[in-house]
């Protein structure tokens with residue numbers, strides 16, 4: 001069996017578990033993101049996910065990194081790591097976005113991917129005067145949108161007359177010389193999310209949750225028709241707390257949960273912006289966990305051996321990429337690279353530019 005790949009979430013809106021942590025200043029700056037991604041690459045991480053929010057989802061007075069410009073810059077600075085930029089279809093016209101994606105594919109020499117997310121933060125759209133249709137209508141828009149983006153990224157000459165877009169005999173050059181097109185991830189759990197990833201995606205990102213739930217989601221998605229596409233692959237978001245012993249890791253989890261309780265006001269404000277139809281939010285409300293997108297609900301809390309064993313179990317269930325969060329991010333990311341990853345089969349760093357991409 002192939003080895004799993006490991007990625008990190010860029011701190012685009014600062015800390016992932018708690019925003020008032022004496023060990024980690026809440027820092028969403030470009031300088032911090034740049035340094036963190038360069039270090040992740042040097043440590044052997046395979047991918048970075050740059051989430052997309054135009055304004056900070058917790059508090060619009062806080063900083064927020066811009067995804068696509070930052071990813072283009074990271075593409076020029078890095079050599080091996082896969083760069084995954086999130087995109088909410090309602091924010092960009094598909095022709096403009098496909099052009100940007102192909103440009104970053106060129107800057108990175110074949111290491112670019114987009115993560116299609118259909119958005120939950122209604123306020124972000126409404127404050128900008130942008131339409132925010134209801135949940136399933138957003139997915140219908142996203143389906144037409146990604147169909148166009150996918151064909152344009154393949155270099156096809158596209159003519160299209162649909163409900164939302166009209167394109168006449170348009171093709172983008174230069175095309176992708178490394179592969180058919182940049183990779184397409186999708187994050188979202190609802191029925192239309194599953195249908196869309198099966199029809200158009202390469203990798204489905206699942207929110208962190210227990211192994212049995214993840215097995216069920218993978219079975220559901222893997223059974224869906226794929227047309228000409230190769231089998232769907234699976235990524236898992238999770239927050240890792242690893243220590244010498246299970247007890248030490250549990251104590252650290254309790255400390256972070258208590259710190260996160262101090263953010264109750266920020267989280268309550270963020271909940272007022274949420275579309276209640278979003279399945280992800282319902283999944284996450286069920287667990288007492290730290291981190292976003294499931295976080296510690298995936299159970300990656302324990303001794304180095306415990307965490308490695310749970311990662312191996314998820315991998316055996318079909319997860320090929322773990323998209324990880326930590327706090328304090330830099331120190332815990334190093335610890336994971338040095339203490340947990342080698343237990344799953346150490347890999348020497350590939351030397352050529354794009355060899356980390358499989």
Ligand SMILES: Cc1cc2nc3c(=O)[nH]c(=O)nc-3n(C[C@H](O)[C@H](O)[C@H](O)COP(=O)(O)O)c2cc1C
Pocket residue numbers: 050051052053086087088115117118119120121186187188189190191193205206207237277278279280281293
């Ligand atoms: C791995 C992952 C990454 C995500 N990244 C973002 C993001 O960058 N911005 C955002 O607004 N939502 C993000 N989301 C949340 C999706 O927008 C959310 O799940 C969406 O509203 C789909 O809803 P659904 O779960 O009802 O299908 C992400 C979800 C996952 C699983």
